[in-house]
Amino acid sequence: MQIKDMAHRLQITPRAIRYYEEKGLIRPQKADESGYRQFSEEDLWRLQTIITLREVGMPIEDIRELLEQMDQGQGSLLHYLELQRSFMYDRWVELSKVIETTEAMIERVRTDQVIAPASLYELAEANKRLRQTRGDWVDRWNFNQIADVYDELVTREQDGYNKHERYDEVLDTVVAAAKPKPGETGLDAGTGTGNLAGRLVRFGAKMSGFDQSLEMLRQCRRKHPEVDTKLGTFFAFPFLENRFDFVASSYAFHHLTDDQKLLALAECRRVLKPRGRFIIADLMFVDQEHRRTHLKELESAGEYRTIEKMENECFADRSRMLAELADLGFQTDVRQITTYVHLITARLK
Numbered sequence: 001m002q003i004k005d006m007a008h009r010l011q012i013t014p015r016a017i018r019y020y021e022e023k024g025l026i027r028p029q030k031a032d033e034s035g036y037r038q039f040s041e042e043d044l045w046r047l048q049t050i051i052t053l054r055e056v057g058m059p060i061e062d063i064r065e066l067l068e069q070m071d072q073g074q075g076s077l078l079h080y081l082e083l084q085r086s087f088m089y090d091r092w093v094e095l096s097k098v099i100e101t102t103e104a105m106i107e108r109v110r111t112d113q114v115i116a117p118a119s120l121y122e123l124a125e126a127n128k129r130l131r132q133t134r135g136d137w138v139d140r141w142n143f144n145q146i147a148d149v150y151d152e153l154v155t156r157e158q159d160g161y162n163k164h165e166r167y168d169e170v171l172d173t174v175v176a177a178a179k180p181k182p183g184e185t186g187l188d189a190g191t192g193t194g195n196l197a198g199r200l201v202r203f204g205a206k207m208s209g210f211d212q213s214l215e216m217l218r219q220c221r222r223k224h225p226e227v228d229t230k231l232g233t234f235f236a237f238p239f240l241e242n243r244f245d246f247v248a249s250s251y252a253f254h255h256l257t258d259d260q261k262l263l264a265l266a267e268c269r270r271v272l273k274p275r276g277r278f279i280i281a282d283l284m285f286v287d288q289e290h291r292r293t294h295l296k297e298l299e300s301a302g303e304y305r306t307i308e309k310m311e312n313e314c315f316a317d318r319s320r321m322l323a324e325l326a327d328l329g330f331q332t333d334v335r336q337i338t339t340y341v342h343l344i345t346a347r348l349k
Contacts, residue, residue: 001039003028010047011091017047023060025050025067045084052087055233058214062144086231086238093236093267094131133259134235139212140312141255143192147215150193154251161306163283163313164251165338170281171196173337174250177345178279180205184245187271188227189264190234190252194220197227200248210238234264239271246277254283254313261316262324269328269348277347278330284342287319318342 007014020026021037026046028037046067053063146153154164164170174196180186182204188197191209193216201207201224210232211217217229232238234256247268253261268278285291298307318334321344325332330346337343 001044003037003039006039006044006047009044010051012051020047020050023064025060025064048087049083052083052090052231055087055090058139058144082231086233086236089232089238090236094134097131133257134263137233137235137256137260143211143213144215147193147213147219150216150219151195154195160303161309163254163309163340165341170337170341171199171250173343174248174279174281175199175203177343178246178248178277180246185243187237187239187244187247189237189247189249189268190255191220191227191229192216192252194224194227194229196248196250198224201226205246208239208244234260234267237267237271241270242273243271244276245273246279247272248279250281252282253280253316257314258317258320261314261321265321265324265328269330272348275348277345278325279343279345281337281341281343282316283313283340284316284318284321286342287317291315291317315340316342318344 001009003014003017006017010017017026021028026043028039028043030037049067050063053066054060058066143150154167158164178186178200180200180203184205186197186200186205186207188194188200188207188209191197191211192213194209197207197209197220206228207224207226208228208230209220210230211220212231212233214231217231220227220229230238234252249268253264256264265278272278285294295307295310298304298310322332322334325344325346329349331349332344332346334342334344
């Protein structure tokens with residue numbers, strides 16, 4: 001294959017492929033005197049791996065190191081296949097959104113008979129914004145680097161602002177709200193080191209979990225080998241539709257922007273069975289007015305360091321979360337647990 005063929009199959013630009021070549025991540029063969037790059041099926045799989053790792057936040061240098069390990073036979077086939085699975089789920093979810101947009105266009109044309117191009121353009125732009133929202137996530141928290149010490153960090157006593165205040169109590173509250181029954185299937189969305197999933201397993205639930213961090217997943221597998229873990233993102237849960245009796249999440253959504261949270265909620269809805277339930281405990285404000293009032297109080301008290309720390313997190317607008325869950329067909333209940341953590345319990349009607 002030439003570079004244009006690779007770009008078409010992977011739905012990326014030739015410029016992106018050249019970038020990865022410049023960084024030494026791929027080394028296509030040159031074709032005799034023509035000088036054109038020639039790509040093999042092995043190059044295709046390698047590029048898929050690179051794209052997958054970039055989408056889950058891995059830096060270029062870390063990708064290069066991982067690929068070198070795999071080239072030296074130090075990487076496992078299982079790990080490689082897991083990366084491919086994450087890539088395929090991501091593309092599948094994205095394609096499903098494109099299909100929905102196309103169906104909406106067809107229905108609009110059928111209904112209106114004659115339709116203004118601007119109307120179709122509006123649908124296409126909405127789909128484009130959706131792709132951009134999914135692609136804008138960046139790991140600003142260095143989860144791969146802190147995985148070994150994460151459990152210590154979340155339970156460490158802190159003065160002033162502490163987003164993990166009463167951490168164990170919060171997780172126990174999520175478990176109580178989930179009401180897991182023996183034999184039920186549950187998903188821990190953004191499982192991290194598996195602290196929530198491990199608690200739910202003790203109640204007899206068959207737990208799965210996903211995370212974008214390879215190192216976090218390694219810690220989870222070490223601590224809780226009974227949990228089925230997968231590499232994945234909040235924008236493409238690596239599971240099929242109608243799979244789980246409940247989805248639970250703790251301290252993960254605050255790493256997503258408001259728009260990204262809505263995409264993640266739609267994914268929760270997609271993987272839940274009929275009458276399924278969703279339970280989340282995370283950093284939230286009741287609404288934007290609550291946020292403004294609280295930050296103003298902190299500023300008046302001279303708590304500038306606390307404000308700086310809080311601005312590094314994406315606190316949820318609880319009112320927007322509840323509205324979106326209602327649109328998705330959930331009935332909800334909500335309460336505040338700590339200074340910043342709120343609990344939302346939702347069930348499909």
